[in-house]
Structure formats: structure tokens, C-alpha cells
Amino acid sequence: MADHFLHGFNSLVDWLRANVRPPEQFTLSYAGERSQFIRLNHAKVRQAGDVQQSSASLKLIAEGRQADLRLTLSGDHKIDCQRLAEALEQLRQTLPLIPQDPYLQLNEQAWDSRHQQQAPLPDNAEVLARIEAGAGDLDLVGILAAGPICRGFASSHGAFGWHQANSFNFDWSLFHANGQAVKANYAGQVWDPQGLDRRLARAREQLEYLGRPLKTLAPGQYRAYFAPSAMEEIVDLLGWGGFSAQAVANKNCPLQRLYAGEATLSPLVSIAEQVSGSISPAFSGEGYPRSDLRLIDQGRALEQLTSARSAAEFQRQANGAEAWESPSALSMAAGDLAQADVLKALGTGLYINNLWYLNYSDQPAARITGLTRFACFWVENGEIQAPVSTMRFDDSVYSLLGSQLEALTLEREMLLSASTYGQRQTGSSHLPGALVKRLTLTL
Amino acid sequence: MFDSTTLLRQRFAALRSGGEFFSLRHVRQSDQHLSVRKNVAEPPSLGRDEGAMLTVRVSGVEAYAATADLSQSGLQQALDRAEALARQIAAHALLDLRDQPVATARADYLSPDMDSAFPSLAECFELLNQESASVPADERLVNWQVSLGLSTVEQIYLNSAGAELRHAQRLVFPGFGVTAFDGSDSQTRTLGRDNFGQQGGFDVIQRCGLPGAGKRIADEALQLLLAPNTPSGQRDLLLMPDQMMLQIHESIGHPLELDRILGDERNYAGTSFVKASDFGHLQYGSKLLNVTFDPEIREELASYSHDDDGTPATRQFLIRDGLLVRPLGGALSQFRSGLDGVANSRACSWNRAPIDRMANLNVEPGDKSLEQLIGGIEKGILMRTNRSWSIDDARNKFQFGCEWGQLIENGELKGVVKNPNYRGISSNFWRNLSAVGDASTFQVLGTPNCGKGEPNQVVRVGHASPACVFSQIDVFGGDA
Structure with a gap:
């Protein structure tokens, strides 16, 4: 199947190279997947499906103008070349209708990048049997998504990129009869049945704590520990504009004051876009090889994610960011708090496994709000006492990851995106847990 | 409109399945997103999408397969994949749908004014340029953007119980946003964007209030910049x-x-x-x-x-x-x-x-x-x-x-x-x-x-x- 995608992409590139006429130039980015989605509720299959899809985004450039057209591909060479021809014609008719683009910038390098991984994926029947055996009589709900994902890029300047990998992502929760739940995930590129068993067993252990009587906290300020999966929600929110060159320039950046040098985070905080070693492609859909970038170093802002358009508009170097300038391989440096010592270091406070639905209550001040979700515990003197009912927090990033940050964990977790909007995503976050001296709960 | 109907009917009629019920839902969508930011037109973003979902019910267990290969063999292969999946999950299925009724209706639905022409891409850009230019010169107004999204969607649903349902919709999403900045705080005022969209034609843009809104939106962003915080x-x-x-x-x-x-x-x-x-x-x-x-x-x-x-x-x-x-x-x-x-x-x-x-x-x-x-x-x-x-x-x-x-x-x-x-x-x-x-x-x-x-x-x-x-x-x- 993966070879079928690559063959299809090569056919499109060959056709374009033969049919795009100088001074026209093109870029072509490509995405393909064959995905099986098995959705579970009460540890049974609620819905199952198979999605085969591929699409190409064609950019045509001529006389200082550019326009883009994204088209769905059928997988049939003849039909797809016909669709590409129609798309090319539509773009040719569009370009004269629009003004020249002062921020047009193309990468004219003829780079070559290829990555293919074809580790076998498990059979559905085997996985379902394993899940059923591991879950037993537990109330499991979630989704298994598996199959090959492909990304490609080519340009009239001779650039060529291909990224293909088989992967799976089993994202699930176990629910206690009292409505409390623990969230877990098993994702990667090499399926290991024992890996799934271990995660199911760990979640089952946590579920036992959730059977204790629920503790309701009053609004106020508490010591708190954010597990890596909770930290993922915070950095995901910051990722929307927080490191974007356009957002910084247009004063829409939630870390505006950090980039202006008016505020700092804790010296413990260093954040990078760490493409090397991640599961995402080494090239962008705009046709730039992606480099590793130090976004925040010891609490101070450094580099910004810069797309080709921002590079031209704000006189910066393009660095492989997509047009929306969000990180997709974010990595936060580890600290020195051993995971085994987290409860002891927390002492008395809130252990937060997951957060939910974060947003800004005051974006220029980087003040964020959100809720606890899944397996959050009240801890006293280093011992878990009780699960806590859902609480809302409202606090500044400059406090949580700044003045009130006490420690980051030595161990980090690699969290692979379970997002499937439009298509399965290849993003990841590599994060430690964070111990904070003061978290403000409001409701 | 609905010009795939005859071909889809023929291909659907030729599909073979071991299930007791199956359906095909074909969707064809075209998109156009235009934007002018700070008086500079951004590259138009166009889209063409087409594919079908085949769903089958086998002994009360349903599964689906989605494909953009709309040939007879492509549709049959998708139906076969769905059927194989339904059989594979049968032992683990949550639901038994043998007694669930299926649709039998036949109807067409069109957005209002679906047949009326929408302004051309050039005319749309002219409107966006005009609105962008109406934002007054003020150094505190650091960013503004006027946008227009347009989607046309056709859906044809067919099933083995004889249903045939066709929808054609045109959806319009105007948007305007202005950001004011005073060196420390920034405030953004918007119109439309994620808070407004309707079915229809050019009338949607007028109902949104986009034409002529630039000055007011900019003024409100500046007012916010000068305003005190909301009291608690x-x-x-x-x-x-x-x-x-x-x-x-x-x-x-x-x-x-x-x-x-x-x-x-x-x-x-x-x-x-x-x-x-x-x-x-x-x-x-x-x-x-x-x-x-x-x-x-x-x-x-x-x-x-x-x-x-x-x-x-x-x-x-x-x-x-x-x-x-x-x-x-x-x-x-x-x-x-x-x-x-x-x-x-x-x-x-x-x-x-x-x-x-x-x-x-x-x-x-x-x-x-x-x-x-x-x-x-x-x-x-x-x-x-x-x-x-x-x-x-x-x-x-x-x-x-x-x-x-x-x-x-x-x-x-x-x-x-x-x-x-x-x-x-x-x-x-x-x-x-x-x-x-x-x-x-x-x-x-x-x-x-x-x-x-x-x-x-x-x-x-x-x-x-x-x-x-x-x-x-x-x-x-x-x-x-």
C-alpha cells in the first residue's frame, strides 16, 4: 500500500514536470493514509471503518503571483493526472485575477529527503482479543487507529521529499462505576503486545484509587504536580501562536511579553522544536527542510517558527515551519526530580494527570484557564488520599512555568498525537512533569 | 448540479454484498478561501474534494469503508473491505442492529438562492481590498485581516432499501478582525469569522454586516485598548x-x-x-x-x-x-x-x-x-x-x-x-x-x-x- 502511495506521488510529480511551463513554477505537497479506525465503548466495538485517502496541494507560481489548490486523489493514475490537469488549469486562470504577492518566497534548493518504515502492523482480530483480555470486565472506551501514513513534497526546483511510516495509536480510558476514569495511550511504530498489557495493567492499578470517596476542593491556591500528559495540554495551547513569527510581529502572540524581553519563564524551562528523532517528516509542506530550533532557552525566548511567508514579510529566515507556525515535534528539557520522588516532593497538594479544554482568559498576559480531567488525586504527606472532583484553574503561564515552578521531572514521556482531524497526524511532544508551588483554582 | 447521480445510481445498482443492508454516501465539495491582510492579498486557497463512504450491515453488525476511487471496482472494493471488517469485529460488537429500521426516503434539498451566481474571485478580492483599505491609519492598529470563505457541497445518499437523498448547499463565511496594540496590551475586535456563517449567496456577506464595517471594527479595537478591565x-x-x-x-x-x-x-x-x-x-x-x-x-x-x-x-x-x-x-x-x-x-x-x-x-x-x-x-x-x-x-x-x-x-x-x-x-x-x-x-x-x-x-x-x-x-x- 505504501509503495502504491509513492508510485502515485511520483506519477503526479512526473506529470507536473512535463506540463508546467516556464516561467511557471510549482510545488506539490502530498498526504496519504490507509487507516483502520476501531472505536470502543464498554470494551466492545462501537464503530469500525477503513479509510483510504490521499490528497495533493498544488501551488502554482508565475510572474510574482501564487495560488494553491488542494485536491483529493482517487489512487488511479489516469484519473489523478486528469484531476491534476484540471487543477493546474484552474490555477492558471486564477493567477491573472490576483495582484503580485510581495511576500512570495520559494525555496529554490534541490534537496532530497527520504524516509520509509514498513514495520508490520498487528491484525485487528489479534488486537481486539488482546484488548478484551486485558480489559476484562472493565469499562474501556477509546479508539485504535492504525495503518500507513505518507507525506511527500516536490518542486519545480528539483526538491523531493518522501516520508512514510506504519504506525498505530490506541488511545483509551478506563471508567470506574462511580464515573471517575483513568486515561492511557499506547502508540508507536512497532507493535509489542506486552507493551499494551503493561499499560492496561498500570491503568487498572490507578483505577483502584479512583474507587475511593471523591474529595471536593474549595477554590484557592494549591501545590500541584502536572504529569506529562497534563503538560501536553499547556504546551499545545501555547503552540497556537506562542512561537509563531507572524503572531509575534502582529501582537497576537500569547508569549508576546516573553519575546519582547519584558517577562521570563523559570530558568528550568527550555523548549525546542526537535524534528530530528521525531516521527514527523523532515520537510515542511512549503518545501523547506525542517531544522531543530531552540524556542525557549532557560526561560528566555530565542527562535520563532517562521514560515516562508513570514520570512519574506518580516525579514527573517524561513526554518521549515508550516504556514500556521505551530510546533509539531515539541521537546521540553528534563529537570532533576526523579519520577519516583514526585509524591514526596509534592507533599500535600493536587496530582494532575490530565487537563482539558484550555483557553486564554487574558492572552497578552498569558493567563490561561482549563479543567482537571481523568485521574487527578489529592495527596497528603506524599500519599494519595482520594480522587478529586473536576476543578477549574485560572493562572498565568508566567507563574506556572515561571515564578512558581519548583521542579521538572528527570524522566520525560514521548506523547504521540492521537489527533485525526481530516487525517491522522504525525505530531509529538516530549515532555517532563512539572511541580508547581501554587496553582489557582477558581471553580 | 447532482451531475454524478446517473453514474452513481448505475454503479450502486451493480454493487454486490453479502450484507443485509448497505449504503453509499457520495460527497463532492469545492472550497475557496480568500484573505487580505493589512491591504495585501494572500494567495487564494482553493479546494476540490470528492469521495464516498460505503456502509454495510452484516448480521446486525455495521462497518464502513471510505474511498476516493469512485470507479465500479473502487466502490466494490470499498464495500468488500467494509463487509470484511464487519465480519471481523462481529464477535466484539457492542450493538446488534438487526432490528434497526433503515431510511427509505427520496428527496432533494438546495440552499436558498443556490442557482444565483456568486461574485467572481476577482470581485471578492475587490470587496476584501476595499474593506481592508477602510481601516484608518493609526500606528496602534498593528494588524487587520478581511476574509471570505465559500464552500459548495453536494451529497448523494443511496441505500439498498431504495432511499435516494440529495443535498446541495452553498456556505459562506465572511470575517474581519482588527488588532490594536499600545506597546504592552493588545485587543482584537472581530466580525464574523468563527461566529458567523450562513447558507446562501452574496446576501450572506451583507447580512454579516461586512461591507463598510472596517472603520467601526477598528474604532472598537482602539476603544478596548483604552478601556479599564472588567470589574470582578x-x-x-x-x-x-x-x-x-x-x-x-x-x-x-x-x-x-x-x-x-x-x-x-x-x-x-x-x-x-x-x-x-x-x-x-x-x-x-x-x-x-x-x-x-x-x-x-x-x-x-x-x-x-x-x-x-x-x-x-x-x-x-x-x-x-x-x-x-x-x-x-x-x-x-x-x-x-x-x-x-x-x-x-x-x-x-x-x-x-x-x-x-x-x-x-x-x-x-x-x-x-x-x-x-x-x-x-x-x-x-x-x-x-x-x-x-x-x-x-x-x-x-x-x-x-x-x-x-x-x-x-x-x-x-x-x-x-x-x-x-x-x-x-x-x-x-x-x-x-x-x-x-x-x-x-x-x-x-x-x-x-x-x-x-x-x-x-x-x-x-x-x-x-x-x-x-x-x-x-x-x-x-x-x-x-
Whole structure:
């Protein structure tokens, strides 16, 4: 199947190279997947499906103008070349209708990048049997998504990129009869049945704590520990504009004051876009090889994610960011708090496994709000006492990851995106847990 | 329009399956997104999408396969994959659908003015350029953007029970945003964008108020920059329709989705504080609260004749005089729960299966003019245009923020305040509904971005609402 995608992409590139006429130039980015989605509720299959899809985004450039057209591909060479021809014609008719683009910038390098991984994926029947055996009589709900994902890029300047990998992502929760739940995930590129068993067993252990009587906290300020999966929600929110060159320039950046040098985070905080070693492609859909970038170093802002358009508009170097300038391989440096010592270091406070639905209550001040979700515990003197009912927090990033940050964990977790909007995503976050001296709960 | 019909009919008729029921849902969509930022046209972004979902039921177990290969062999292969998957999961299936009725209807549905021409790409850019240029020169105005999204969607649904349902919709999404910055704080004022979309033609752009709005939007951004923060404390809260839509969406729409109540969404979108046993019994809001599922307001984003499973769509009260009476549940959820629902089984495209979604979810108008709403408030605040939303996974504890706030004292509108936020608990909030605006305050709005489901889906939903007053709500400002 993966070879079928690559063959299809090569056919499109060959056709374009033969049919795009100088001074026209093109870029072509490509995405393909064959995905099986098995959705579970009460540890049974609620819905199952198979999605085969591929699409190409064609950019045509001529006389200082550019326009883009994204088209769905059928997988049939003849039909797809016909669709590409129609798309090319539509773009040719569009370009004269629009003004020249002062921020047009193309990468004219003829780079070559290829990555293919074809580790076998498990059979559905085997996985379902394993899940059923591991879950037993537990109330499991979630989704298994598996199959090959492909990304490609080519340009009239001779650039060529291909990224293909088989992967799976089993994202699930176990629910206690009292409505409390623990969230877990098993994702990667090499399926290991024992890996799934271990995660199911760990979640089952946590579920036992959730059977204790629920503790309701009053609004106020508490010591708190954010597990890596909770930290993922915070950095995901910051990722929307927080490191974007356009957002910084247009004063829409939630870390505006950090980039202006008016505020700092804790010296413990260093954040990078760490493409090397991640599961995402080494090239962008705009046709730039992606480099590793130090976004925040010891609490101070450094580099910004810069797309080709921002590079031209704000006189910066393009660095492989997509047009929306969000990180997709974010990595936060580890600290020195051993995971085994987290409860002891927390002492008395809130252990937060997951957060939910974060947003800004005051974006220029980087003040964020959100809720606890899944397996959050009240801890006293280093011992878990009780699960806590859902609480809302409202606090500044400059406090949580700044003045009130006490420690980051030595161990980090690699969290692979379970997002499937439009298509399965290849993003990841590599994060430690964070111990904070003061978290403000409001409701 | 619907020019694939004959070919699809032929190919569907030639499909072979070992299942007792199968269907084909073909979707063809074209998109155009145009934008001018700070008087510079951005590259137009165009799209063409086409594919089909084949669903099959084998001994009561359903599975689907989605493909963009619409040849006879491509469709047959997809149907075969779906059938193989249905057999593979049979031993683990949650549902036995052998007794679930299937759709048999035949109908066509078109957006209003579907046949009228939409302005050309060049004409659209001319409008956007004009509006962008209308933003006054002021060094504090650091960014502004005018945009126009246009989608045309055709869907053809066929099934082995003889149903044939065709929808053709044209959806328009105008937007305008201006950001003002004073060296430390920034404030953004918008029109449209995620808070507005309708079915129709150029009239949608006019109804949005985009033409000629630049100066006012820019002025309001500057006013916000100079305004004090919203004071903290309890006040009566007057929500205008472009915040009411978010309030309805998050704290009525999502909690009433029946698949959430049945537990399907517990791992991702969440559950609900509403239980199946609450329908017919729970006093959801004050007696002034009337909420409808209404697919019959033609310009509203999710008006249609049948949902994506083929269930006929009709107007239904979900909450009447404050009493919860009906969930947002499509045919499958109704079959599972035994509750009456609505025709809201919807998919975002051909590559995702229908699930319970909001469609058009509206608060019905009351009897007060805007002047009467304001006049009835001793100490309050008006808020308009959502900018921040957050609610727990059971859709109960919420905190929302708006772009624009204006204090109300002794029945009169007073000064502008920035960073207006409020928080509450859904199950209490609607019981504090103390006044409902009349038809003169009623607006038909909608958003293109409602996310839910595993695998994830974003759908368009419509919300229409009058302005409403809620008594004694906890409001507060920002840090800046």
C-alpha cells in the first residue's frame, strides 16, 4: 500500500514536470493514509471503518503571483493526472485575477529527503482479543487507529521529499462505576503486545484509587504536580501562536511579553522544536527542510517558527515551519526530580494527570484557564488520599512555568498525537512533569 | 448540479454484498478561501474534494469503508473491505442492529438562492481590498485581516432499501478582525469569522454586516485598548447573540448529545451532566427558556431535509418552558436508548461516519426589546462576541470570555470594559435566565468549527438566538 502511495506521488510529480511551463513554477505537497479506525465503548466495538485517502496541494507560481489548490486523489493514475490537469488549469486562470504577492518566497534548493518504515502492523482480530483480555470486565472506551501514513513534497526546483511510516495509536480510558476514569495511550511504530498489557495493567492499578470517596476542593491556591500528559495540554495551547513569527510581529502572540524581553519563564524551562528523532517528516509542506530550533532557552525566548511567508514579510529566515507556525515535534528539557520522588516532593497538594479544554482568559498576559480531567488525586504527606472532583484553574503561564515552578521531572514521556482531524497526524511532544508551588483554582 | 447521480445510481445498482443492508454516501465539495491582510492579498486557497463512504450491515453488525476511487471496482472494493471488517469485529460488537429500521426516503434539498451566481474571485478580492483599505491609519492598529470563505457541497445518499437523498448547499463565511496594540496590551475586535456563517449567496456577506464595517471594527479595537478591565463581582449579564451562540453550543448543545450520554465520547469529547432519565423531568432552565432543533430556517448553516443517515429533519423542542424534553440523538442513538430524538446524525465529509452532532440549535425569542432588557438591569454588564471558551468534560463548569464589554448601571449602558469574562455551572446558569429578547434582537449565526468524535470530525453548526439576561453571574476581567 505504501509503495502504491509513492508510485502515485511520483506519477503526479512526473506529470507536473512535463506540463508546467516556464516561467511557471510549482510545488506539490502530498498526504496519504490507509487507516483502520476501531472505536470502543464498554470494551466492545462501537464503530469500525477503513479509510483510504490521499490528497495533493498544488501551488502554482508565475510572474510574482501564487495560488494553491488542494485536491483529493482517487489512487488511479489516469484519473489523478486528469484531476491534476484540471487543477493546474484552474490555477492558471486564477493567477491573472490576483495582484503580485510581495511576500512570495520559494525555496529554490534541490534537496532530497527520504524516509520509509514498513514495520508490520498487528491484525485487528489479534488486537481486539488482546484488548478484551486485558480489559476484562472493565469499562474501556477509546479508539485504535492504525495503518500507513505518507507525506511527500516536490518542486519545480528539483526538491523531493518522501516520508512514510506504519504506525498505530490506541488511545483509551478506563471508567470506574462511580464515573471517575483513568486515561492511557499506547502508540508507536512497532507493535509489542506486552507493551499494551503493561499499560492496561498500570491503568487498572490507578483505577483502584479512583474507587475511593471523591474529595471536593474549595477554590484557592494549591501545590500541584502536572504529569506529562497534563503538560501536553499547556504546551499545545501555547503552540497556537506562542512561537509563531507572524503572531509575534502582529501582537497576537500569547508569549508576546516573553519575546519582547519584558517577562521570563523559570530558568528550568527550555523548549525546542526537535524534528530530528521525531516521527514527523523532515520537510515542511512549503518545501523547506525542517531544522531543530531552540524556542525557549532557560526561560528566555530565542527562535520563532517562521514560515516562508513570514520570512519574506518580516525579514527573517524561513526554518521549515508550516504556514500556521505551530510546533509539531515539541521537546521540553528534563529537570532533576526523579519520577519516583514526585509524591514526596509534592507533599500535600493536587496530582494532575490530565487537563482539558484550555483557553486564554487574558492572552497578552498569558493567563490561561482549563479543567482537571481523568485521574487527578489529592495527596497528603506524599500519599494519595482520594480522587478529586473536576476543578477549574485560572493562572498565568508566567507563574506556572515561571515564578512558581519548583521542579521538572528527570524522566520525560514521548506523547504521540492521537489527533485525526481530516487525517491522522504525525505530531509529538516530549515532555517532563512539572511541580508547581501554587496553582489557582477558581471553580 | 447532482451531475454524478446517473453514474452513481448505475454503479450502486451493480454493487454486490453479502450484507443485509448497505449504503453509499457520495460527497463532492469545492472550497475557496480568500484573505487580505493589512491591504495585501494572500494567495487564494482553493479546494476540490470528492469521495464516498460505503456502509454495510452484516448480521446486525455495521462497518464502513471510505474511498476516493469512485470507479465500479473502487466502490466494490470499498464495500468488500467494509463487509470484511464487519465480519471481523462481529464477535466484539457492542450493538446488534438487526432490528434497526433503515431510511427509505427520496428527496432533494438546495440552499436558498443556490442557482444565483456568486461574485467572481476577482470581485471578492475587490470587496476584501476595499474593506481592508477602510481601516484608518493609526500606528496602534498593528494588524487587520478581511476574509471570505465559500464552500459548495453536494451529497448523494443511496441505500439498498431504495432511499435516494440529495443535498446541495452553498456556505459562506465572511470575517474581519482588527488588532490594536499600545506597546504592552493588545485587543482584537472581530466580525464574523468563527461566529458567523450562513447558507446562501452574496446576501450572506451583507447580512454579516461586512461591507463598510472596517472603520467601526477598528474604532472598537482602539476603544478596548483604552478601556479599564472588567470589574470582578456578581452582576446581571446581558449576552448578545454572538456570545449566546457559544453559550448555547457548549452548555446546551453538547450536553444534550445522546451519544455522549450513552458514553461513546467519554475518551475524547467527554460525557454529560445530563442523564437519559432526565428527559421529561429535568428543569434545565427558567420558564423563559425555549430551545429548538430547527432545520427549517433556510439560511442557517445546518438546515437540511434529511440527516446523513436519511432521517427526515423536522423542528423539535428540546427544552420547553425550561423543561428538558428531547435529546440531540439520531436514529441509531434513538434505537439504542429508546428515547425520541432528532435528525442530527451527521458526518463532516465522505471519510468520516455520521454521529450525533448539533445542527441548528436555537433559543426561541421572548418578548423584550433590547432597550427593555437594558432598562431592567440595575447593576450589570453587556458582553458581545466570543473570544475564549472552556468547559469541563461533563459540560457543566464553564468559563467564557468576550471581546467587548459594556457596564450597565441603573438601566443605562455605561462605559466600555476590556477582557470581559464570566464563569458558572450550566445546570445553574440557565435557571438564572431572567429576560429574553424579542425577535428584533434575534440573529441567525453559526460556526464552521465544532469538533468531536473518534476519529475526529469538524462540522458546521447553526445557532440563532435573541439577546438574553442572566441574573447574578460571576464576572471578572484580565490581568493586563
